[in-house]
Amino acid sequence: MNQSPATTNVSQSRPWGKIIAWAALLLLLTIVGIGLIKAQRGQLAVGDMAPNFTLTTFDGQEISLEALRGKVVLLNIWASWCVPCKEEADDLETAWRLYRDRGDVLFVGVAYSDMDTKAKAYLKSYNTTYPNGPDMGTRIYQLYRATGVPETYVIDRTGKLVYVKFSPFQSVAEIQAAIEPLLK
Amino acid sequence: MKNRTSFFLFTFAVLMLCLSALPSIALAQSSSGGEVTDDEVNTVAKDLYCPVCENIPLDVCPTKACADWRDEIRLKLNEGWTKDQIKQYFVDRFGDRVLGAPPARGINWLVYILPPVLILVGVYVLYRAFQSWRQIPPLQAEEFTASPTQAPQSQDEYMKKLEEQLKASDR
Amino acid sequence: MVANLGYGALILTFLVSLYGICSAIYGGLKNQPRFVDSARNAMLLTWPLLTVTALSIIFLLVYGHYEIKYVAEVTSNSMPLYLRVTALWGGQAGSLIFWSWLMAGFASAVTLRKWDRDREFLPWVIVVSLVTLMFFLSLSIFVENPFERWWQTPTGDVVSAMFQPANSTPLVQADGRGLNPLLRHPGMIIHPPMLYLGFVAFVIPYAFAIAALITGRTDDRWIRVTRRWTLWAWLFLSLGLVLGxxxxxxxxxxxxxxxxxxxxxxxxxxxxxxxxxLHSVMIQEKRGMLKHWNMMLIVLTYDLVIFGTFLTRSGVLSSVHAFAQSAIGPLFFGFIALTFGVSMGLLIHRWNSLKSEAQMTNLLSREALFLVNNLLFLSVFVVCFWGVVFPILSEATGLIGQAIPSLAVIFSGQKVTVGPPYYERANGPLFAAMMFLMGIAPLSAWGHSTSKTLGRAIWKPALVTLVVPVLLIVLGIRQVAAWIGLTLAGLVFFVTAYEFWRSALARHRAHNENLFAALWKLAGRNRRRYGGYTIHIGVILMSLGIMGIEIFQTETQATLAAGERLQLDQYAIQYESLVEFPTADGREVARATVSVYKDGQFVTQLYPRRDFYLESQQPMTIPGVRSTLADDFYVLLVDWQPISTQGATFKVYHNPLVNWLWIGGLVFILGTLIAAWPDREMEMQPQRVARVAKAVEQVGL
Structure with a gap:
């Protein structure tokens, strides 16, 4: 874009100056175009493949989504500073206790943009027992194109998204309704 | 020839200005012992950006998330961490975006390289243009330099002439 | 139904614009004045029609018609009247209408001018204006319709649509979501309209430039016609930025x-x-040079206006100012590519008829220094543009890293922030160079300035300027940046003052007028020149304020119990009390009372507060400021003990000289007004103006 006054003269004698200028412009348009496409995709929707992620939990356990094929996974992105997250924290734990002994259902919590100490204190205060971990580098948040917290994704046994929710759950029954159809 | 030297002198002066105006970065002293003050926390927080409030430095961001981050900085300072260690900790946890400017590695080099290169290209192109403009018609160029007395020397004379012209035409 | 009336007017404007474009193109190509006149009438019709549309939206906003999606998004029952009116530009859909309305107003005003000397431009100016207008109208009609209503479908879904979907029932909400709290400020009444005015007004010089390219009338007529329009555009844009x-x-x-x-x-x-x-067109007017360059600059400016609007509204960037993401991105993108491509194509088509008429002979001539000025402004532009675009590039190139894992280290695709450290470091030296240039350029002459003539002109003000660094040493100021910046500011100030003085003195001698009268008449005669100098003085004053904050700002923060004090430089605050109360418009306010002491003497009380907007869960920090010409004392309430209200945390800033930023802004605007005010003389005494112009030409300046 930095065409100085003298391109007027120089570009006539040297066509490559012009070519570089146009190529740079085209490149720029491509970049902005890609950025635009990314921005346009919006949030993940039901039917999309769930992006693979790995998570190291606060207990040091490694979780990889790919390794969880064959299980129903509920992925909940939350933060200790997030007020609405508190509305659903108890419900999530209650629902988890309904399924945890089955073995084919896993709840995974991801703390977004949160401090370990605060996150751990939060988990403790809600007696949360399902695995939770910090979102290192806010990667999972970006992968799932999240736009806030809390957001919840339910992934079926084949790794496909079957349910998304961009606000807190209002009841245990609501969580059950999202998971039960997958257990048949 | 004289003009060319003056142009170089000017470019040199601008470059010197560029160099001297580079802000000196004051490093925060890590305090040993005693309470960590808010100001010490803020010196670190000033350079960080939390993902929750885009483009607002951490030291003035009013959200709860940012307050938590500041508490963490205080904690680390208390443990004797340095400013750079703390910044690195945040980068590891939350990615490069927490820094006010991208760290110079990988493609991020482009941030720092491209503008100076383009500006230098601009300087060069401008310089070439000056040269080519002066080479084309030696006749006209001579007109100016050969008869400096005919051209008005200063604004005073310009004003005088303008006033004379106007007076003449007013009549 | 008011909504239908507004929507109907909107559709009608679209059709009228479409007709205007066709008619103008036909009339222009076939040289049929009747068609051009008809297109002109179409152009004049767009503004009243859009006024109907805008008034309908305002009506809906004021009377709280929450069945309309836009109304529900930006207003709520608790908002006062003035905010309901200004909510017209508080959201995406409404602000697009507002944009179109201003655009139509400007374009109509331009078509009302006397066209006797420029008949051939008229059809193409109409075409460019109407195409731009139609683009924005199509966004409003097809993507961001402000009149869409909420409907409830039989399945229980809530959808928004202009017309009732089958079997659905209208959904009327009792209250709306309300305007973004950041926008609930009296400043928001005037800041966006000024920016928008500046944006749309730049369409006019662009339209004339394109008209000049299409008609092949490539002299500087288009520049002379649009000079004032450009200045007004620039005035509004500057005002918008300062107000922001x-x-x-x-x-x-x-x-x-x-x-x-x-x-x-x-x-x-x-x-x-x-x-x-604005600077480089002067070279074309005086010397007939840089015709290509000026065309490029105005095309660039026009497309940057659109690009800026695109960045804010497409969701490509995230920012406190950004509108919610929407589907209008691709349309904007296409429009920018189209206008830029067509404009550049036209420019290349006319390339050879835009040859320079003169040569630049001296590197210290006024025109050469103007070129350096252009280089500096474009450099700052490059720095800014690159800083804005880079995060997009960084994320986009992540695709390469994903595709070729071995390159993932380079193309990590990580989100990055390009923030103040980058801009300040890159632009600081450029600003310093600009000030230096502002100091010497007014003293160089057109065509033939050498280091000798320039030196002769500059030594007196330069000598006076030396007072500044000496003064700084005496005052014990040690920052290098302050030395450079303030000395340069001094140089510009003294050079500009010297210029005023010299010209006034010359006139005083020639006409025996007193100095003030001489200055007044002089400024009246060459308003562009002296308006320009006034603008320079304004910039210098503003730079004082900027340096005050950037170099001399100090800050501290502490938690105080009631009665405790916090010292910063010669100031101290004493925490008195804190109250928390809810307001009728949905805020939870915590307001502290602090006493300010200067050198131990009580000065005033300040009330910094934190408003928490319950609807949007957003906190907002409103400072308490004590402002004087010398400095501002700025107090923020950071935190407080929720139960006892006994302790509170304050952050205080001492901002020396910052008031000069606003004063300088006023001087800046005044200077632009001097330069841009319509010439009454021009209309009343054309012969006299012609004589002045002739005299100027004969003197050769």
Whole structure:
């Protein structure tokens, strides 16, 4: 874009100056175009493949989504500073206790943009027992194109998204309704 | 020839200005012992950006998330961490975006390289243009330099002439 | 139904614009004045029609018609009347209408001018204006319709649509979501309209430039016709930027006026290229040079206006200022590519008829220095543009890293922030160079200035300027940046004052007028020149304020119990009390009372507060400021003990000289007004003006 006054003269004698200028412009348009496409995709929707992620939990356990094929996974992105997250924290734990002994259902919590100490204190205060971990580098948040917290994704046994929710759950029954159809 | 030297002198002066105006970065002293003050926390927080409030430095961001981050900085300072260690900790946890400017590695080099290169290209192109403009018609160029007395020397004379012209035409 | 009336007017405007474009193109190509006149009438019709549309939206907003999606999004029952009216530009859909309305107003005003000498431009000016207008109208009609209503379908879904979907029932809400709290400030009444005015007004010089390219009338007529329009565009844009800074200082509570936010920068980018354009057109007028360059600059400025609007509204950037993401991105993108491509194509088509008429003979001549000025403005533009675009590039190139894992280290695709450290370091030296240039350029002459003539002109003010560094040493100021910046500011000030003085003295001698009368008449005769100098003085005053914050700002923070004091420089605050109360408009306010002491003497009380907006769960920090010409004392309430209200944390800033930023802004605007005010003389005494012009030509300046 930095065409100085003298391109007027120089570009006539040297066509490559012009070519570089146009190529740079085209490149720029491509970049902005890609950025635009990314921005346009919006949030993940039901039917999309769930992006693979790995998570190291606060207990040091490694979780990889790919390794969880064959299980129903509920992925909940939350933060200790997030007020609405508190509305659903108890419900999530209650629902988890309904399924945890089955073995084919896993709840995974991801703390977004949160401090370990605060996150751990939060988990403790809600007696949360399902695995939770910090979102290192806010990667999972970006992968799932999240736009806030809390957001919840339910992934079926084949790794496909079957349910998304961009606000807190209002009841245990609501969580059950999202998971039960997958257990048949 | 004289003009060319003056142009170089000017470019040199601008470059010197560029160099001297580079802000000196004051490093925060890590305090040993005693309470960590808010100001010490803020010196670190000033350079960080939390993902929750885009483009607002951490030291003035009013959200709860940012307050938590500041508490963490205080904690680390208390443990004797340095400013750079703390910044690195945040980068590891939350990615490069927490820094006010991208760290110079990988493609991020482009941030720092491209503008100076383009500006230098601009300087060069401008310089070439000056040269080519002066080479084309030696006749006209001579007109100016050969008869400096005919051209008005200063604004005073310009004003005088303008006033004379106007007076003449007013009549 | 008011909504239907507004929508109907909107559709009608679209059709009228379409007709105007066709008619103008036909009339222009076939040289049929009747068709051109008809197109002109179409153009004049767009503004009243859009006024109907805008008034309908305002009506709906004021009377709280929450069945309309836009109304429900930006207003709520608790909002006062003035905010309901200004909510017209508080959201995406409404502000697009507002944009179109201003655009139509400007374009209509331009078609009302006397066209006797420029008949051939008329059809193409109409075409360019109407195409731009139609683009924005199509966004309003097809994507962001402000009149869409909420409907409830039989399945229980809530959808928004202009017309009733089958079997659905209208959904009427009792209250709306309300305007973004950041926008609930009196400053918001005037800041966006000024920016928009500046944006749309730049369409006019662009339209004339394109008209000149299409008709092949490539002399400087298009520049002379649009000179005042460009100045007005520039005036509004400058005013918008200054007001934006003031708003940030008053409301955003971060102790500053400019945060190098991508959206701020995208508003400043057309200003930068526009400023370069304002300077470089003078070279074309005086010397007949740089015709290609001026065309490029105005095309760039126009497309940056659109690009800035695109960045803010497409969701490509995230920022405090950004509108919610929407589907209008691709349309904008296409429009920018189209206008830029067509304009550049036209320019290349006419390339050879835009040859320079003169040569630049001396590197210190006025025109050469103007070129250096252009280089500097464009450099700042490059820095800004690159800073805004880079995060997009960084994320986009992540695709390469994903595709080729071995390159993932280079193309990590990580989100990055390009913030103040980058801009300040890159632009600081450029600003210093600009000030240096501002100091010497007014003293060089057109065509033939050498180091000798320039030296002769500059030594007196330069000598006086030496007072500044000496004074700084005496005052014990040690920052290098302050030395450079203030000395340069001094140079510009003394050179400009010297210029005024010299010209006034010359006239005083010639006409025996007293000095003030001489100055007044002089400024009246060459308003562009002296308006320009006034603008320079304004810039210098503003730079004082900027340096005050950037170099001399001090800050501290502490938690105080009631009665405790916090000292910063010669000031201290004493925490008195804190009250928390809910307000009728849905805020939870915590307001502290602090006493300010200067050198131990009580000065005033300040009330910094934190408003928490319950609807949007957003906190907002409003500072308490004591402002004088010498410095501002700026107090923020950071935190407080929720139960006892006994302790509270304050952050205080001492901002020396910052008031000069606003005063300088006023002088700046005044200077632009001097330069841009319509010439009454021109209309009343054409012969006299012609004589002045002739005299100027004969003197050769």
């Amino acid at each position: 800074g003031r708003w940030a200082y008053d409301v955003l509570g971060w102790g500053g006026y400019w945060g190098w936010d991508p959206v701020e920068i995208s508003a400043a980018m057309p200003w930068l290229t526009g400023t370069a354009f």
